[in-house]
Amino acid sequence: MATEHPASRKPNRAGIRRREEILASAExxxxxxxxxxxxxxxxxxxxxxxxxxxxxxxxxxxELFVELLRYRDAHAVELVEPDAIAALLSAASNSAKSRHLAALFTHYASSASDEQHPAHDYFFERQRLMVHYFTLSAQARAAHARLPQDFDARRAATLLLTLSDGLLTRWLIDADVDMRTELEHAVHALGLDASGAADAAEASDAQTS
Incomplete structure (x- = not known):
């Protein structure tokens, strides 16, 4: 008779509450x-x-720590959905408050290339979702800035995400790295710092402060 894996069981309400308590304590x-x-x-x-x-x-x-990353993402979706680029700039400003959590993220990101590692599926799906949200944000900002119709929002999204990941690693090594300023320069270079989007960024900052 096959043995059911604990993680495969559908949790009841008490189980869900306990999982959340464990994740909150781990955080x-x-x-x-x-x-x-x-x-x-x-x-x-x-x-x-x-x-x-x-x-x-x-x-x-x-698996617990990977689930903690997923748990934190679930609580950040409401900030990402309206304007992912604004949320990214806000997160860069507030990163000093969660340096150890940033280190947790980069540690498991480096393990995600192993398809057998618990982090692989999480980072694969997260990357797909982030490209989606950032593409929508870039499209909205490009329209507001009246950029040419052939502007490649998906490529811009990929560039910003790649830059953000690299800056996070640099910042963990050297705390003097100013992630927000570097990202703002990139957003400006892409032509995506339209005034309407800037207002959205300020609103996002207010929510996370």
Missing amino acids: RLVREHGHPRVSLQMIADEVGISQPAIHHHFPSRD
Whole structure:
């Protein structure tokens, strides 16, 4: 008889609440200590459960941390959907508040090239969604700026995302790197800093401050 994998079971309401408690506790601990120093036992102690209870919801530490990245994305969608470029600039301004979480992201991004790693599917799908949202944002800004009809919004979106990922790595190595300024220069060079979009960026900053 086949054994059902814990992660494959459909969680009930109590299970969903417990998963969210685990993820919220993991986020707090990562913010404070950095993910290399956060063990499953620390998370279990924070939640008030046993370490085997963690494994009931997350089979491994890697899967828990990848799910934490997905959990954070779910809470950021409402900022990304209206204007992804504005949300990116806002996130660059506020990155110092979550340096350890940024390090968690880049750590698992570097592991995602392995198709067998728990991070692969997450980053593959995230990349697809981000290109979609940033393309929509670039299209709207290009229309507002009256850019030529042959403006390639998808290519602009890909360039901004690639630059953002590279700047994040540079910033983790050298905290003096000004990610927002560098990204603003890129947005300007692409002709996507129309006034209407700038207003949207200010609104996004207000929501995340």
